[in-house]
Amino acid sequence: MRKWLALLLVLTLLTGCSQSLPPVVKPPGKFIAQAAGIDSYNQFGFNLYQQLRGQENILLSPVSIALALSMAYNGAAGGTQTAMAETLLVEGIDLEQLNQSNKLLIESLQNSDVTVEIANSLWLRQGVPVLPDFVEVNKTYYDAQVSELDFDDAGAVPTINKWVQDHTNDLIEKIIESPIDSATLAFLLNAVYFQGDWSQPFAAAQTRDDIFYAPTGQVTVPFMNKTASFDYLEDKDLQAIRLPYGKGNMAMYIFLPTDLDVFHERLTQEQWAEWRLGFESARGELSLPKFKFEYEQSLNEALTALGMGIAFDDIKADFSKMVEWGEDVFISEVKHKAFIEVDELGTEAAAVTSIEVQLTGRPPAPSFTMKVDRPFFFMIHDQQTDAVLFMGSVYDPS
Known part of the structure; x- marks a missing residue:
């Protein structure tokens, strides 16, 4: 596959x-x-x-x-x-x-x-x-x-x-x-x-198979599930979440846009800095595929x-x-x-x-449900140095 x-x-x-x-x-x-x-x-x-x-x-x-x-x-x-x-x-x-x-x-x-x-x-x-x-x-x-x-x-x-x-x-x-x-x-x-290691790991018992909507069609993959408080961002075009590692300085950011190609057109250092200002603490449900x-x-x-x-x-x-x-x-x-x-x-x-x-050879913290079941974007960021260690887009986690 x-x-x-x-x-x-x-x-x-x-x-x-x-x-x-x-x-x-x-x-x-x-x-x-x-x-x-x-x-x-x-x-x-x-x-x-x-x-x-x-x-x-x-x-x-x-x-x-x-x-x-x-x-x-x-x-x-x-x-x-x-x-x-x-x-x-x-x-x-x-x-x-x-x-x-x-x-x-x-x-x-x-x-x-x-x-x-x-x-x-x-x-x-x-x-x-x-x-x-x-x-x-x-x-x-x-x-x-x-x-x-x-x-x-x-x-x-x-x-x-x-x-x-x-x-x-x-x-x-x-x-x-x-x-x-x-x-x-x-x-x-x-x-x-x-x-x-995640600051708050996912419970393995809560992992279950579900459908991911890849560009070539539906695929069934294991989804990790958690209900907790997260740093969360939402606007009319995307949902985003911050998942910290260790003591919280390093984190993975996941961006789930309605259209990943349109999201890519907006993806710059300036836009990344602006998005970071919009994260607020919110309690919600997250489903994230393993990959x-x-x-x-x-x-x-x-x-x-x-x-x-x-x-x-x-x-x-x-x-x-x-x-x-x-x-x-x-x-x-x-x-x-x-x-x-x-x-x-x-x-x-x-x-x-x-x-x-x-x-040479010469707004206020919203209540939300975020199921990451379609192509999404993510980042791993170090807050101390501002280094973005990982950034990516998942089209198919299978």
Whole structure:
């Protein structure tokens, strides 16, 4: 049975934000870039989501994607650097400030009361003259593991994929395929693992099969059911609910619009900030389908559509801050894999992004009943950092 579920995990940087958002977290001695930050990184995630969404299941981690791209961004120069900055919406942030902000974001998310683990790595072909500054900045700000391998050796691919397994709690088994292309100089990898228990779990005894109205027809799936007080939003076009994890700072937001395509047209960082102001405590009945799936996608086309095409151009790309012959180097592929499972106890999710670099041959609280039995939108949000960790649309939870 085909699935029709879309998920997006959006990276937000710990930087200045409007009055409609929570205050920026500023631990003593830590510098936080103020130029674009939270709003820009959330919008980058929404932009990427819009490029990849459709009527089929999608699962993304913009946190993973943006951190991997940020590592590569440190090696870019000229027009390539400009294009990557514009795609990530960080052109107003100094590179040093951006790196410091990303470091603080990683630390802050990993200090959550739920489990968030973020890891980065650089895998270099043996003998490639990588510039020391590029390696050092990725070790310093991204805590990247740096390894040099013989890419022609049969053990290279299993070694890299073992790192992927270890940093996704075995949810994702591999990201690199064998054999490695003879032109490949490096892989830049990011992995994100998330596990959060609901603050108030669903009772398994209340889970029962019911009908979900997918675009292709009705499907029968297990629905979790609960009557309780929730943070709830309703207007003429949608219902929305906030489901917290742990102590309540991290949460999944579920948006159930009358028309998901129309909802997508409204989906921006500004609209998200406005919606958040409208949630009020209300007692109601919630029926939510359980779901579990994985996804794999090359992101070259989506990132090109967002303005980063020069980085994939084997003639025009400029990564002269990465390797000695950087003007002859380009990104051959940005590949993404992700997994999520939502059940009565909470949520477990993981994602890996691989960047392959090659050498060119040149109103008052209402009473409500909310039965999530048609396509809906959801988010997992961290209140302390304002990071939107997951965002998605469920077309078919079966």
